[in-house]
Amino acid sequence: MSGFSFELIHTDRLSGARRGRLTTPHSVIETPVFMPVGTAATVKAVPQDYLADLDPRIILANTYHLYLRPGHELIRRLGGLHRFMAWPQSLLTDSGGFQVFSQRELRRISEEGVHFRSHLDGSAHFLSPETSIRIQQDLGADIIMAFDECTPYPATWQECRDSMELTLRWAERCRAAFDRNNGRQWLFGIVQGGVYPDLRRECVERLLAMDFPGYAIGGLSVGESRRDMYGICELTAAVLPADRPRYLMGVGTPEDLFRAVERGVDMFDCVMPTRNARNGCLFTRHGKLIIKNARYAEDESPLDAECGCRVCRTYSRAYLRHLYQSSEMLAATLNTYHNLYFYLDIMCKIRQSIALDRFCEFRDSFLSSYLASA
């Protein structure tokens, strides 16, 4: 009835890497997938036709930002986020919780929800499981997220347990507030539990009882070690059902993508390719390149000789450096386009490698080149 489905196509023979296909009413998303972040209904500095050319199939927008400006009701009246931002493919919105919790001095948490102040004008607002779902329904993304508490790091076992219990009570309230029969959206649950394996496993078990169509692994990449992150990712994925998509929120570096894919993660989002681009940090097959470095001043070669993107086909490092040094807006557009192409191209090759049962081979080959000069 709904136009939504997730199909597990193949699991790599030598790792946990999965090839899947997530279908929404707006696009067919081959997984594993990296979702570019379009915070305020725009992937910063990238026109929608450039974005379409990158073919991400799904992008993310931030509920917190859109709630504050231009407002979810305005977007609803204008036909929803797809139409508002002229983006015909799939969209995912987060719950707004992460942004609210990140501003520690501006918010106060209660059982009911979170009182907070706008970073724009200091005005007072309240976000709860019910209001987050309502806002996300007004925005109308294909996939929306439960409102959870982002457990701070570091936190004791007891703090994590209390936080997880709150997240679980809020998950129930989200599920109740979400009209699953509207058929226009999928609501994903979010696993919390810090770096404590027993809490993560319990959280999964209790979320499964609520029967979400997909599950996110939240609260990682918040300061814990890579070892903890990969460990929690692995044990959480291991207890999530094979037939539901798994989304590792806010992660990560190119290496992180490989490490999480091999542990069975299907979906990713991260500001790294876009934010780094705006700061002049560019991804190449041979590691990161800081474009402002004087060594590129007269470098006629493309950013990445092995990249086929329109930026690498058209412009030299010397020109990109000039744009960046001159604070020209075009620098952000070109750099972001390239970095997104790089991330999406990695994911495309990961998908191909899984289909051929050669994921580990591709991972090792990529990382040996990428990390050698990083």
Added chain:
Amino acid sequence: MSGFSFELIHTDRLSGARRGRLTTPHSVIETPVFMPVGTAATVKAVPQDYLADLDPRIILANTYHLYLRPGHELIRRLGGLHRFMAWPQSLLTDSGGFQVFSQRELRRISEEGVHFRSHLDGSAHFLSPETSIRIQQDLGADIIMAFDECTPYPATWQECRDSMELTLRWAERCRAAFDRNNGRQWLFGIVQGGVYPDLRRECVERLLAMDFPGYAIGGLSVGESRRDMYGICELTAAVLPADRPRYLMGVGTPEDLFRAVERGVDMFDCVMPTRNARNGCLFTRHGKLIIKNARYAEDESPLDAECGCRVCRTYSRAYLRHLYQSSEMLAATLNTYHNLYFYLDIMCKIRQSIALDRFCEFRDSFLSSYLASA
């Protein structure tokens, strides 16, 4: 030998409007033409393929800015400006004089040239007819401009005469410094003389003796009345040779384009469409539109219902307002694209109307709609 030519195709029966064709080694430019301004080797916020899609045939870059950053010698070593900025069509550079003279507190004029300080770091520099030509030869634009003194406004007749004499002496020096046999560039002379008809006529006469392949009308749109501007434009054009292109520098509004075309001007440049775009001032058939106005917050219509550009085909006023209000970089890209489309579309229709001897009809029809709501 040179790949350069100017052909006068048709003159409107009822006005001085001219249809011409300017050919350079990089493109065939149908005139009258509006040249977008790409100050620092980029039309701010517009990727080159978007620009190519607008098909301007020729764009302008600023010698002053490129001399300071990244430096003309660097650009020469990298194969010249076309290659550096990946722009395959024609380029025109100004002499750098205008920017230097605009910073009154930072420069000192002598017979030899102008000592000035960089607006970037305060470093000391010297620009003269010879250095300007040398820099412009290194940049390698198709059309380069003589180094003239931009006469301040207001100025007495005697001040204008002295300034014009200096400009004429400098024009001779430019001509001597310019290697006209390299065949890669055309050097245009610039008519000065303030708002004094006799000076303008004398300046033309003495420049003609130097036999430039094209002539610019400089020193207008600097504070004088519209009546003076159009008057000087008219009398200057009247004494310029019919078989050479005429370029009115730094002008202007949509109305100015019509007023100058009917007086026989062939070429224009102005920051108005690009700078206004970045400030949220957008051009439509019905006058200017200030996108930040609250009335557009929920306006689903395109910027200009009569415009066929990709921005008007894709995005609503509500979305463009949101981008502008949120200081999103995409606002500058989309707004600039639209404004340039608007300017180039006007010029395209002006050319068609001249070919049909219906320029005045088109001018009146356009301005009655455009000025009614302006």
